[in-house]
Each structure stands twice: as structure tokens, then as C-alpha cells.
Amino acid sequence: MDIRFSPEEQHFRAECRDWLHDNVTGQRRPMDAAAAIDFDKAWQRRLFDAGWAGINWPKEYGGRGLSIVQQVIWLEEYARAHAPWIGANFVGINHGGPTLILNASEAQKEYHLPRILRGEAIWCQGFSEPGAGSDLAGIRTHARIEGNELVVNGTKIWTSFAHVADWQELVVRTEEGSQRHKGLSWVICPMHAPGIEVRPIRKMSGQVEFAQVFYDDVRVPLDNVVGGLGNGWKVAMSTLSFERGTGFIADQVKQSQEVEELLERARSSGAIKDERIAEQLIQLRAEVAALRAMTYRNISEVVRTGQPGPEASVIRLFASELGQRLERMALLLAGEEVLDFRYGDDDLVADYLRGFAATIAGGTAQIQRDIIAERLLGLPKSR
């Protein structure tokens, strides 16, 4: 075991740092939705042109073909430089793209991956439904096959970036009468197709960041099915371990910056003299360190064996709850000032309110605990 990086990796880190130093100049992502998308696309294009997009994606599809450790180094430096959040490119870069790399046909990869990396195509996710949340296999949105097309009817919900997306990773029931995990397909759905209606939903933080999507006889080419008809569950699951393991490294660096900022704030306001606050900050500082250690362990496992260990689901759960503890701590230190919050403010109160997503989206904390108990400890499956 060794916490030191190799000379090549250190050299790579210096390259990342230099570029970020010259190119991150305090840009803030605009609050206005349309302006934010333009900003996201332009920033992603700049990353791509400079060779910082898809660091560990295959070269033939526009990536750099480097190691996962180099990807981690880039993300660490990215967060350290306070570079802008990748915003609307999040789903394509962190979820859609990796799913395509693992499961898609050559033609699908050749078309979509470079467009994701260049910031030309915005993706959204279409998994949850009003009646299929934690019980994802209860999906009812369906598609009948007509000639070489799928005809989709139904609805999806909690879809982030639906109003600006070009493509959606859509899981639908393609076998009539099929039950549960069977008969589902993972489809690349064009969001500009006729019959799609997007109804934005406002969050309790004031932002309109997700939506419900309705499908009324939406026609999608059969060629857009990824991983074969009826294999949708397998395709969807193939990326969840990625999402649960290595997809949140930038967040972790941000969390370690946050805990230092909170500590600084508590010292300058004198709040650190409060025994309960000091105790919580000590705990947060230790936990943030442990989260990095856990992530490094997981990355090492990927390097050694090619896949994240079963403890990847532990990281996801721990990181999401730790993030919420940090957001609560920020609220506590701010005191009564938080009561002046208004919709439109993008501050620590908005972060606190938005932060509930961490233990709900992409598998609730309860589902994560089920998974840990069943897969890591071997307890009997209850579902």
C-alpha cells in the first residue's frame, strides 16, 4: 500500500493544475436556465479542445484513453481550482456516456460519444416513474414495435435537464405483458421527437431543475436500443456500480474544501468554542479524510481487478449522508440569517434544500442499505 503517486502521475497533476490555473478565472454558472446551458456547452467544448474531456474514455471516440487514476487526479485538481460545475453535461459525461462505452454498438458509440465529450449533446435520464421509484422494476412506460420503430407511451419523472436535453437514456417495457425486470429495454430517445411533452417541476429550493416527461406515441428507431431488446435491466444496472463508486470524486474534494471553510468560519465567529459544534467539526474532518481513503481504496481495486469492489455501494451511501451533514453544519453556523432565504437565491440554504436529493436520487439511502446488507453481508433478499 502506498499513498504516493508515481512521477508520471505527479507530472500529469502539474499539467492539470497549470491549465486550470490559466483557464479557470472565477466564471460562475449563470442562474438563468437558458444562459446556464449555453455556459455549460461552451465550457465543455473548451475542456474538450484542451484535451480534458473523457480522460479515461477510449481514444477512438474522442477520449484520451488514460488511466482511471489520471481521471481521479484531474477531478481532484478540477475541484481544487474551483472550476465550474459541469451542469447539464452531468448525465452524458457521468452516466449516459459510460453506459454506451460498456453496452452500445459501434455505430451508437461513434455517433454519440464524441458529441457528449464536445458538449454538443445534452443527455437526461428516464428511469423513475410516478409508480416506479425505489421499485424501479415496476416500470410501466411501454413501447410497441412497428416496423423498424418503437412507439413509446407513458411518463417519466424527476428527470433533471429534461427541458434542455437532446437525448434521454430511457428504460421502457418493450414486451407486452412482461413482468418486473424482464422485457425492459434501454433506449436512446430523441427529446425533440413529436409527442414528447416536458412539464418542469419546481424544487423546494426554488430551482426548476427537474421535470415530468410525457410520451404520446413517440417514435424512436429500433436502432436506438442499446444492449439488445429485453436487456434493459442489465444495461441500466451496468452503470449503477460506476455511479455508486467513482462518479462522485469531484464532490468529495469539494466536501473536503467545505469542511475547511466551515472550520475557518467557526473559528472566526467563535462558534468553535461551543462544545457541540467543535465535536461535530472534528467528526466531519475525520469523515471527509476517511471518504477519500475509501475512494482511493475503491480506485485501487478497479486498477487491480478491473472493477470496483462490492464496497462501492458503501461509498455512495456514506458520501451522500456526509454531504448532508456538511450542509446542515453550514446552516447551523449561519444562524438566523437563513430565514431571509428567498426563491432565486443560490446560497447555502439552497444547497441544504437541494441536498436532500443525495439520499433519494439514483437509489434512496434505504435501498442502498438493502443492497449493502444483501450483497456485502449476504442477508436474505426481501424483494
Add this chain to the structure above:
Amino acid sequence: MDLTPDTEQLALLTATADWCRDNMPLDQARARPAGLWAELDAMGWTAMTAPDMGLTHATEALVFAELGRHLAPVGLIATAVAARWSEHPGKTALALLDSHVAGGRVRVYDPVGADRALGLAGHLVATTPLPSDLGGAPGLDPSAPLAHLDPAPPFTALGDPRAGLHLQLLTAAFAVGCADAARDMAADYAKVREQFDRPIGWFQALKHICADMAVRSAVARSQLYYAAAALDAGDAEAAFHAAAAMRLADQAAIENGRANIQVHGGIGMTDEAYPHLCLKRAHLLSFVAPARRDIILGEAA
């Protein structure tokens, strides 16, 4: 950067686990045979940390977590530190010096057959010779023979602060093992104990208790590995990482110890069953080398 054990470390780990299972099972922790220490000596566990053995802290942490999982004698911790840093290697009792005031009473563990005792005072390791007639009897932890030095003789500090970090690291490793033992005991029981015509581990209420145990274990073990590798690398933050590892390992051992009893229900509260052995060991370990707040907050002078 690599925080997973290599092939050699895994082989040593397997050998340790096998030996412990056959010769030092947890379910016999309350009455270890008199000859156990001699066997530990013969197998090399008591001198593995000596400088000429050339083992890294990372390897030691792995092995000590395995020993801790079987509730091995806590005297192994003091003996390991003595083997590396003191001029008096050999069986060494573990002293609790954290709140010690001169002339007061000091608790020492595993004193039988030990010439000296060693413990952590502030950030330095300190030792003292022991009287030869010092017997030991179980206190709260039935697996750890305890004696009192009253009044305690003066302790002599070893100059190198790395000895203190070493002691803290090995104690954290023992606590990580202890937390794992409680986690596994709870999960095993939840698979076989039936209520409402099914294993209790089927119910989410039980699953989530067990999942939280797994999270605490994974968090503590990861920080332990990082701290060990930081010590090996001479990292400037090594003291912080060791303190964070100690704090998280203590929490994991105590909270998992408690949860294990809850999962076991009525039988978990009995003297006859084993869950209390893990909990009591966890409480003992929390006094050996407690994490200092100023170090975790980065305020130490």
C-alpha cells in the same frame, strides 16, 4: 497510489486468519490457555514489528486488524511497540496513561510474564519496569487480564514521537478488527435466527442495522490503511490521519458492538453468548490511545 493489499500481504493475511481461527478463536477469548503467549512468540506475532523484520506499517495494520478480530491479547500492542522502539523488547504489558497523574493509579493489561509496561502519555510512549509478582484478573473486558499499579512508579518517555503514532495505529487496527467481528457475528445471526417464519435478516429494520455496521467498518478500515501508508511515506499529515483512524475505529468498534447485541436480542445480553466480548473489548481499546481533538482539528502546536 494503491490502497489495496498486494499478493504478499494477502498471503500473510490469510495465514494469520487461519492460525487465529484454529488457535485463538474468539469464542474462547474469556479464558485463553496459559500457553497462548508462548505460541504467539513461537509463531512470530510478538516480534514481527522489530526493526530488522522490515515490515511496513501497512502490513502491520492488516495483521493487527486480523488479530484484533479474534480478540487477541491486548498486550500484543504494547509488545509490538516495544519491539520496534524500546531497548527492552519481549513481552510488555499495556498501560493506560492518558489520564495518569504522577503518583496515582495506573491500569496495566496482560502483566503476567511481562518485565515492563508501556503506554501512551500525551503523544509520547512511556515505559516502566514491572514487579514480577503482579498478577492479573479480568476487569470489564473478560479477555484482558488487568492489574493496578498503585501508586504507579515513574514512567520514562521514549523520545521518538513516531512510537506514539505506531501505538495508536496498532490500537486502531485492533479496533477495526473488533468492529468487523461484531458486524460478522450480527450478520451471521440474522441469517439463521427466525421470527415470523423467516430469518430476521429478511426484515429491513434488521438489514439497515447491519448495513450501518458494514459502513462503519469500511470507513474505519479505509482510514486505517491511509494512516498506515501515510506513516510509511513519512507524510506530514500522518499524525492527523492516525488520529482520524483511531477516532473512527473506536466509534466503529463501540457502535458495532452495541448494534450486535441489539440484533441478537435477549441472548445478546447474556454472559454465555459472545456479543458482549466485542463490546467490552471496544470500550477497553477506546482508552489506549484516544484521538486528540487538537490533532484532528489541525491545531496541535
